[in-house]
Amino acid sequence: MATALAGCGSGGSASDEDGFKVGLLLSQNVQTRWEKFDKPLIEKKVTELCADCTVEYANAEGDVATQQQQVETLINKDVKVLLLSAVNFRSLRFSVERAHDAGVPVIAYDGLVEGPISAHVSFDNERVGRLQGEALLRALGDRAADGQIVMMNGPQTSPTNVAFKKGALSALQGKVRIGKSYDTPGWSQETAHTNMDSALAALGADSVDGVYAANDGLAAGVISALKSAGIDPLPPVTGQDADLAAVRRIVLGEQYMSVYKPFKAEADAAARIAVALGRGEDIDDLTDTTVDTATTKDIPAVRLDPVPVTVDDIRSTVVKDGVYTIDQICTPELAAACRRAGLTG
Incomplete structure (x- = not known):
């Protein structure tokens, strides 16, 4: 120094x-x-x-x-x-x-x-993971005790990504069964989709109650795989970075939460x-x-x-801080969902 x-x-x-x-x-x-x-x-x-x-x-x-x-x-x-x-x-x-x-x-x-x-x-990267894990448990509610989740971690090639996983496990272990866990090279959305397909094949489409996705890109891959498998309603899926596409998925109810940094x-x-x-x-x-x-x-x-973001927090976080405007989030396709979320009249 x-x-x-x-x-x-x-x-x-x-x-x-x-x-x-x-x-x-x-x-x-x-x-x-x-x-x-x-x-x-x-x-x-x-x-x-x-x-x-x-x-x-x-x-x-x-x-x-x-x-x-x-x-x-x-x-x-x-x-x-x-x-x-x-x-x-x-x-x-x-x-x-x-x-x-x-x-x-x-x-x-x-x-x-x-x-x-x-x-x-x-x-605080361990806190990022812990916030995600705690949010997933809240979304599962009483189902957590007998439920099963999939973990879609980032690449374990840096202390940052290791900390995300460690923080998530500190919240999840002992509270819900982790049926499958994947480390995703390059934060690849396509690999996350492929791994989620594998998890559904191994565990059964009706046996995945939630997904810990370490960031919003992985969440996108997970959600596309769940939708391709015809799963409806979608189980809660976490994320990180509050990407615009992720915020829109949260409004639609496809992604449960993200972490805004x-x-x-x-x-x-x-x-x-x-x-x-x-x-x-x-x-x-x-x-x-x-x-x-x-x-x-x-x-x-x-x-x-870091700050957790669910549908109830969008206005008080990313909108309040000027990251996105309501107009950017609420495209015409999301009009009804935005009204339900209280983002528009």
Whole structure:
């Protein structure tokens, strides 16, 4: 940490007038949040904090080798600080070390990454999973004791995804039987559909009382498989990220809930830390906790609270925060469902 800060400040403290480059590398674009929310929100906040600063952006589209090359490219472009949402938390360790050696502090954004990172900004990911599990149990009600669910987890290739699963299991184990559990490479919606087909074949279409889906993309794959199998009514299905399509499914009653992670709070916190590190400033007042990885201890961190969203919470969460408007959610096809949900008159 001290080395990274010293390297960052070695050229003298930058002012707004001087400006500098902030690197932003996102891991994938399967989830719509990255390009639609995180990127523009970070860019906007960096500019607000440092008028002459610029953001150098790239998306790895899920490919480790691509992201490794992107790190090299940004180091060569003389970025002062790097915000990194890593494709794989172990495979990017050498790249983090390269940046550190070049005097470029790395902020692990949303998920952790091994190596000498200077800060971490994310949500309480175990709590995300726990909120999903608790919501699923509420939806099942008295059926939980004798019921059976399917778990559709994300890829277990990062501490973030491991935390989602751990949090969900902390709520679900001992409360409901887990008939099948799948880890889904690449958060693939198509793989989730295929795995749900397999679960229905193995367990029986009438024997699945609910589905824990770790995010909204997996939920979409699960729901398409359930509908293709002619299951009606659909069992409760969880999700995460409050994607627009997922919010519409919640209005329709196809998806029970999602987890809204206020992207602006995360993006703003990351931008503040990036600008401070770019100026060689201390970040103690900008962080509220610490985290550890296998390679680095006591990493300054910001840990934000996720928010569960069911049909009753849409107006007070994603609409209130300006993520979506009622008009965006309530397409003509959803008119009747929106009236039932109290979103329109």
